Amino acid sequence: MRDLCDQRAHFDTFGFVVLPGALTGSEVNRLRDEGDRAIRDATGDNYRVDIGLGGMIGHYIPATGARTPASVELLQRFAPLAEQLLGRPVLPSATQHALLFDTSGWHTDTSHRVPSVKVAVYFDELDGDNGALRVLPGSHRLGGRELAAFLHGPAFDDEATWREATRQVPAHIIASRPGDVIVFDEKLWHASVDGRYRLQWSTSYVIDPVIEAEDAQLREYLAGQFIPGMTLDYDPAHYPHFGDLFRAVCPPRWATQLDRLGAFAAAAAEQHVSRL
Numbered sequence: 001m002r003d004l005c006d007q008r009a010h011f012d013t014f015g016f017v018v019l020p021g022a023l024t025g026s027e028v029n030r031l032r033d034e035g036d037r038a039i040r041d042a043t044g045d046n047y048r049v050d051i052g053l054g055g056m057i058g059h060y061i062p063a064t065g066a067r068t069p070a071s072v073e074l075l076q077r078f079a080p081l082a083e084q085l086l087g088r089p090v091l092p093s094a095t096q097h098a099l100l101f102d103t104s105g106w107h108t109d110t111s112h113r114v115p116s117v118k119v120a121v122y123f124d125e126l127d128g129d130n131g132a133l134r135v136l137p138g139s140h141r142l143g144g145r146e147l148a149a150f151l152h153g154p155a156f157d158d159e160a161t162w163r164e165a166t167r168q169v170p171a172h173i174i175a176s177r178p179g180d181v182i183v184f185d186e187k188l189w190h191a192s193v194d195g196r197y198r199l200q201w202s203t204s205y206v207i208d209p210v211i212e213a214e215d216a217q218l219r220e221y222l223a224g225q226f227i228p229g230m231t232l233d234y235d236p237a238h239y240p241h242f243g244d245l246f247r248a249v250c251p252p253r254w255a256t257q258l259d260r261l262g263a264f265a266a267a268a269a270e271q272h273v274s275r276l
């Protein structure tokens with residue numbers, strides 16, 4: 001029988017692992033301050049204003065430039081963990097600070113089958129009553145379509161009904177404290193309900209293709225991480241994807257591969273337009 005306390009086995013089986021207290025108090029403070037400052041700086045008067053950019057309501061600020069050095073350090077630090085869980089070398093795809101306004105309905109972070117993980121950090125003590133991440137353990141292994149039909153099938157009359165439906169899905173609630181790190185397969189179904197204005201930091205990794213046959217999948221996955229022409233609520237010169245700091249300090253292979261696989265071009269297409 002597999003030892004499900006083993007991180008890799010737990011991750012394979014359930015699609016997530018939690019690392020309690022993986023960040024020290026001072027690391028948490030530094031990262032939280034960086035995120036709070038970045039989001040306030042980037043969004044100004046719109047800090048708590050839903051300006052309707054689509055997706056889960058909130059602000060999502062890329063964190064790989066000179067203004068977010070703590071993020072750039074951590075995205076390097078968590079790469080070996082991602083490699084251990086996926087059993088393969090990885091490339092980082094997106095790193096961001098987020099202010100999540102409210103409920104996140106049931107979703108996955110990717111529709112691609114290519115192995116990828118997200119590392120997430122929250123800065124408040126969270127449980128089921130105030131927006132802790134909830135997951136459907138093992139759902140990363142199921143066909144997305146069946147679960148989507150189940151979770152999104154009913155038409156919800158209003159937001160309260162939608163919230164209640166999100167809440168009612170029997171799920172594992174990942175209660176967490178500042179310093180805990182949650183790592184999940186991007187194909188895992190997850191949601192959050194009953195939280196308001198949660199700060200989150202996250203960084204994602206995808207496998208680094210070693211054989212040519214995987215390139216096409218990776219190109220498609222990386223292109224899907226970015227939305228060309230998206231309306232931005234921040235200044236991309238200050239908050240770039242794959243910023244100068246990232247390119248200066250990260251392993252050269254990352255930049256070579258990300259460039260070759262179209263990630264830099266896709267990120268530039270998302271960040272091309274100027275802010276509102």
Ligand SMILES: O=C(O)CCC(=O)C(=O)O
Pocket residue numbers: 100102103104109118120131132133190191192198200202
């Ligand atoms: O905390 C939340 O609202 C959910 C976050 C989420 O969906 C994600 O990080 O992919």
